[in-house]
Amino acid sequence: MSYLDKIRNFSIIAHIDHGKSTLADRLIEKTGLVDKREMKEQFLDNMDIERERGITIKLQTTRLAYKANDGEEYILNLIDTPGHVDFNYEVSRSLAACDGAVLVVDATQGVEAQTLGNVYLALDEDLEILPVLNKMDLDSARPDDAKEEIEEIIGLDASEAPLISAKTGLGIDEMLEKLVEVIPPPQGDPDGKLKALIFDSYYDSYKGVVIYSRIFDGTVKKGDIIKLMNTGKSYEVTEVGYCIPSMLPASELKAGEVGYICGSIKQVADARVGDTITHAANPTEHALKGYKKAQSMVYCGIFPAEGEKYENVKDALEKLQVNDAAFNFEPENSAALGYGYRCGFLGLLHMDVITERLSREFDLDVITTLPSVIYKVVKKDGSEEMIQNPSNLPDPAEIAHIEEPIVLAEIMTPNEYVGSIMTLCQNRRGTMIEMNYLTKTRVQLKYELPLNEVIYDFFDALKSRTRGYASLDYEFLRYQQAKLVKMDILLNKELIDALSTIVPEEEAYAKGRGICAKLKTIIPMHQFEVPIQAAIGQKVIARETVRAYRKDVLAKCYGGDISRKKKLLEKQKEGKKRMRQFGKVEVPQEAFTEVLKLDDGK
């Protein structure tokens, strides 16, 4: 019996909230590599933001040891995956390093949009899938219905799906037995030429870049000279080991195993996720197929706030990028906000997470501008330009037309909400492609929607209209011509480039009114009236006015209490510092991000 037969490399995939992270915790607890006392809630979600929001953002990996009923001890390598639709890219990365996947389905909810989406990703990688039904401790669990859905909707045999409760630990042993049985052991030749996949990496200030890798063929150990096939660069291996999930050094990593490799690599960019590692002296001829580069879907500007150093922001962005292959940035210059960066994200949640990490982990004060998708501008001379920043839109006279990204959105919902979802999609310029009754009460709707309409608050709107029951998954489809115009915002007659947006022509008036009204609530009163205008080209389409303040005076100082008065004035001055000065108008920094929270309730 080869050592390979005792290894199982797998991911857990699930719709968000179906209990993936809880299950991962339970597995770690059961299989004993971590002391129970050391366990934090949701062990693998180790960013504060992840725990607070109850979501997994970064994939994580850990090695488990399980003694099966056959008396053998199995090594289980669990590669955790993010659960939000923004992070599908990371899911597919994890899956490429696995031989199978545990599909968790909430027995009280059944199959959801991302259940489907994740299954398709797993099937793309030819993975064996083990369905399990979770949340069996709840009275509302209806495993038979859920099984039926798995069989009907996904086409997987669920008759023997383990019934578990990740929360109470019910059925976990049975699930582990089943896992060892269903998920195939890895293939590979430990004596062959080294061929290993980088599925993640992060920067450690002591060890340099730490690579997470699945070894497909060959063996790697300390002292080896490895070559990264994509970049062509070579490094000497300084340490290899397993993730338990903390780092446990080992003598070598062999074909079929999952672990980490350090090699004094200084930049994460040099250890690109998806790249193949081989030996410099004896390289493999064929690189692994790797992944597509993560596609940024949403862009926004990130600028140092008043008093914050540009260099600090740059350093922080570089560090974040090291751990996040999907995040990218380049320098940008705004007339209103000065020097900063144009940053690309997988989606709005991803953007939120990055900006929140900037403030939490790096203690930075930054201004983020309105997010924008990438528009394709076709000029009259036939050339094309991709525009991530509305203020870079060419002169309208040069533009033949503008195209915007369209996504295919799959929404699954109980049938009673179909009507209100259709209204929502219609309001967001959606076109219905299909409507399928998956079961008697569950409906799948397929819509083509402009990405721009999806990124802001579509998910929230969907949840609130369906009391949380509908689920969403989407993928990029194509660019499509649309009647789009650039809408500028003027404060006190001055154009604020960071507030420009690209909007559908027919909605310009409504959006312009909405933004002006919103800004009116955000911009403080000045000693003069501040007109707020939305304009398309030279034409003003909406206007509001922040009226001038008339009174800010203290009657008197109590008994000569100058200190108290001084404190009041100092506080006033402090408040001013958090503002951004545009001409004579002071704008609070949140204006740039708050404006987009329009929801409207339309």
Add this chain to the structure above:
Amino acid sequence: MASKPGIYIHIPFCVSKCRYCAFLSGPADGDTVKEYVRALERELCSYKDELADRVFDTVYFGGGTPSLLEPEAIKSVLDTLRCCFALEEDAELTLEANPGTLGSTDAEIRERLAGYKAAGINRLSMGAQSMDDKRLSYLGRIHSADDVRRDFRLAREAGFDNISLDLITAVPGMSLEDALWDVEEIISLGPEHISMYTLQLEEGTALHRAWERGEFELMDEDADREMYHSCSKALEKAGYLRYEISNFARDGRMSRHNSKYWDMSEYLGAGLGASGYVGGVRYRNTEVMEEYLQGRARAEEHVNTRDDDISEAVFTGLRRRDGILMSEICKDFRKHYDDVWSEVLSFAEDGFLIIDGDRMRLTDKGIDISNRIMALFV
């Protein structure tokens, strides 16, 4: 430029709390008052050596209601002062006297006023606040408009030739006509000095709680400002010069004591919660009566830096009609405020501020938003 030092004495007792008042005061029971006066004298004496070289030219009894102290108590405190410090012969000695607290019959009031006079008090500041009985009761005052007229007349008869009256405008529900009527009534009494305050809603007051319960709405800012300026005009027309944002005087009878707060003069503050500025130190006394009675008077102090002095000189000085002389405050005033100077100029351009050679002062429009302008200089 700074003048001679003054002394502020806080008397934290009241018959009852007015609904708008956030000053430090509480009920007066006989024993506490006696103990308080003793503690006050002890505190004053403690400054004897430190301030041996100063010559004071004002004493101001503020409150609370200082007129709740018997003339003997006031005399005792003034005697202690004279014994510890050098007091100018023609020093301005002010007592805040609330109508309705001097006595219930003419005879009682006459006797009490004569007592204060004999103790050396030569200026009275009377809290009239309004001349409309309904508004007085809304504000929680314990007196009527007639009480004001009577007490004022008796004070004149007692020989007080320097009297200030306080007036509050912008009371909820007050119309411009109401305010002007109050002003005319006060003018008709003919005081030397008038302090006119716009009602300020302070947290922790009964009025603030009523507002939070939604019992009334704040006066519209435009109406508030119109009221202030119209009343100011009426006062100036009657010969009262607005020498500070809230203070008006005829025939040069400005409050010598209050002026010290606006020109960086020293003032010793004594009593519960009093603040002072002596020897470059700003300090504040404890607001806890127990502590004060036990002799632990001073609660916090701050040694002013040069920057502190400069900014305080600017924002207090700008309250005055004449404003500030920049070079007097700081030789390179402009350089010192280099970072905000463009904003200063833009306030000047927009007519909020007048910079005339070395002098800087607020315009009427500037007074309305004076905090914004002053905040530039802190």
